[in-house]
Amino acid sequence: MVRVRSPRYGRKLDDFTVGAVYAHPWDVTVDEGMLALFAASFQDAIPTYASRVAARSVGLRDRPVSPLLLLNLGISFSVHDVSEQAIAHLAYTDVRFPAACYPGDTLRASSLVIGKKPVSTGDKGVVHVRTQVVNQDGLLVCSFERKALVPPGRVAERPADAPHAVAQPDAQPARLPEELDGPLPPPARQGGFACAWDDFEVGDVITHEVGRTIGDSEHMQLATLLRNSHPLHVDEQYSRSSSFAKTRVVHGGLVLSWVLALSSRDTAGCGVWDLGLDEGAHPSGVLAGDTLFAASKVIAREEAKSGAGSVTFRIVGVKNTPPRALIEQGADLFTPELGKAEGRVKEKVVEITRTLLLRRRS
Amino acid sequence: MVRVRSPRYGRKLDDFTVGAVYAHPWDVTVDEGMLALFAASFQDAIPTYASRVAARSVGLRDRPVSPLLLLNLGISFSVHDVSEQAIAHLAYTDVRFPAACYPGDTLRASSLVIGKKPVSTGDKGVVHVRTQVVNQDGLLVCSFERKALVPPGRVAERPADAPHAVAQPDAQPARLPEELDGPLPPPARQGGFACAWDDFEVGDVITHEVGRTIGDSEHMQLATLLRNSHPLHVDEQYSRSSSFAKTRVVHGGLVLSWVLALSSRDTAGCGVWDLGLDEGAHPSGVLAGDTLFAASKVIAREEAKSGAGSVTFRIVGVKNTPPRALIEQGADLFTPELGKAEGRVKEKVVEITRTLLLRRRS
């Protein structure tokens, strides 16, 4: 008798146990190639993440791995155990980058189930997890919470997990790597991008003029490289029947990365570090061929220390229409879509709050 | 009088000399960027090839270059001298990875002509070569045989080879790098992928549920990076008139890599090393936009040494229909297509035998 197996991964609502920690099986050395593929899609202006010289000038020992790459790896590593069956990714909160990760580090991740509940219609549920990414020494380099919408019941052919007893510390992660404590040394070079901490005022709105069209191959390469195993991003046969769009959909973590990159020349060219992302959501999906744009609003500004200050931006991403045009048409870009009574912006694909440590001129 | 030259490479049947060794001109340092581009298409679950920590835990000094990347480089380096005029790639056999290759190594390859003969119709021929890939110290890191279908006659404007006297040793290459001899140390981490050597029984069939759609840019990037110089993969003008598909066709070594990667979470997540590939063939071609799937059958299982055992899988790749559906329709997936009297599986794009060294739980 031939035994035919068809293993499936991820979890449905009844597969989750509140309080459990799932140790994701991926074990990946981050290398310069991964950094370059990330830089080849996301033209980010933050000098710390692109230049060894700039990174050393702020106190790091080398050019660190982009925090957004860490977030993307964390989300993607967790798909195998958390969201490979998920219908939608609902929210990101409390995204923190407490320590620098460097090329050559080897990363693992785990997810703690914080909560789960069926939605009122009873035909699906929401699971809430905290995912942590650590390097080979167990140092926490990225922590975040996210919520996903999952089907009810159980995954029929899910193999049992390999045994493990991984725990997650409860402490709230720091917002800044230790090496960046203390006064900020002066920049290593003249020039650089123009916008500094001093140039932002609470209430300012910036529409970022240049957009980015998403390539079919590039978004699949990134999903594959990140070890994102959801077929929605890379399997057209699955997507024709099971995707809400009836075709492959771009991984949300990439959409976020494109939008933050598109905003970066105007907001982050004097950036030192990402102090955190919060209140993130994806109101609609993105397909290959769509063109993404970004707009930002300054919602807070604080002096942080000698040489630097923090600015908190609300950043939104829209598809196929520049945000300047949407604002001229009267669109309410910066109110969260979830819970809007009216005036929903159907072009909006991501909205998130980002806090950056920026150099000060004064 | 202007001299116009139009050099062409590869060989037709009469250009091959049995017993000759062709030293392929490519000379390439393998780097982390190459590893990342490979990882960005092929989501492979074998920890040894992805993680420096996992690689060291089995006795290697660093994360090695994926054996499948070595095979792809060997095939591709040989195109310039062997198969740039070829009509089809027919078979792979005796693929071995006798020593680990590391990022930073510089690779060359050579091919020995083992045999050639016209096919019965007389209008083409089959050439049989053994290709060996060595690093900068002459260490053999990959060896394999392949057969290709080539046109009769000679290539008119083929430049003479640069003089060389390269020989290939006759010894049968080892199946395991020296560093991996001896008992397998325990894993460096808890968790990991669930399937271990203990979980497989001879006769088991596994259909791998997630597929991968192939991007147009990504397959051309990989062919170019590998130094595969056959215009069939990257030159649409050539392909419109000269390709069997009337368009560009994906390099077979990449199809193989996609299919083995698609099978890897279910077969190789506790993988330590590739002990060899054999009896490989490509019954049909693959185009950008096709979605690949994999299915595996366990054909042998042996205890190898303390902590590890070998499992031999027959792995098939199909396009655009999941293998579970094909099996339910009664398809005979695991009989080789060549020589099948009836019941040919027209969706099959690759079939091969793979032997893996896997961790044992017991």
Add this chain to the structure above:
Amino acid sequence: MVRVRSPRYGRKLDDFTVGAVYAHPWDVTVDEGMLALFAASFQDAIPTYASRVAARSVGLRDRPVSPLLLLNLGISFSVHDVSEQAIAHLAYTDVRFPAACYPGDTLRASSLVIGKKPVSTGDKGVVHVRTQVVNQDGLLVCSFERKALVPPGRVAERPADAPHAVAQPDAQPARLPEELDGPLPPPARQGGFACAWDDFEVGDVITHEVGRTIGDSEHMQLATLLRNSHPLHVDEQYSRSSSFAKTRVVHGGLVLSWVLALSSRDTAGCGVWDLGLDEGAHPSGVLAGDTLFAASKVIAREEAKSGAGSVTFRIVGVKNTPPRALIEQGADLFTPELGKAEGRVKEKVVEITRTLLLRRRS
């Protein structure tokens, strides 16, 4: 009162000051990932740039960054300040690579405004700049001049530059890195590509048979990676209204790189170094899906030193028709298109003069 800003970069004719030096804000560490992405599009046969062994055999300390990648970085870094508003890139001249750049180096660039003048119709102008790329020690690794066609007037919402006082030395850059002075040591290996300095005669024409189709994702990835910020290459919404082609257009520096790579097996397989590029122009644009081909003409040949000589090629790139076919149809490929009274080759996409240092057999 909400302040809405829409910053724009680049310059229009009145924004340029002759004699000014613009320090471009990008600050980027070149890594192995960047080299691999370049190699994944441009299958270049020059051993020095691909192999650490070959690079050391000519006197360099490591595999250097491909000079064409440096040129592309220099052009792209300058877009933010020079050509983000440009209508067309007109010409490259005096491209030199006076020192080797290695992976791990961190690059910056600056552009000196050499001249500017309105065209006769008065509705646009030509700006002439010299761009220099330096590493973290200020060592000049790439220098070139280029001309671009820009709109009249000023960019309304251009942020003021960050203050800087960068100067460019006046000295004419060397054509050869210091390490390559002196007699050329013998090659590190037997075999290699066949064509050596001895094989070329002035007047020879070579049509390179294999073409390369350009992928949509890959050209956007490269433009993004290079930090080219012109929306013409990556923003389909912008391009539909503002591109001469009504869609995205491939960055010219990439077109040049494809064409030189396509010529390389026949002209540069014994290449040691790029002694310079001159008189380069792009008579027409290239879109994703186009297939590029190359043809070369030998216009000079000189003994350079023991073991090596220089050959100067005029190299042209055409799209969608092989150059052999164009020559058979009587096309005049090698006369520059600019100023041709008749016989314009509408398929031509690039033409340039390249001087290479090649190994000699004799």
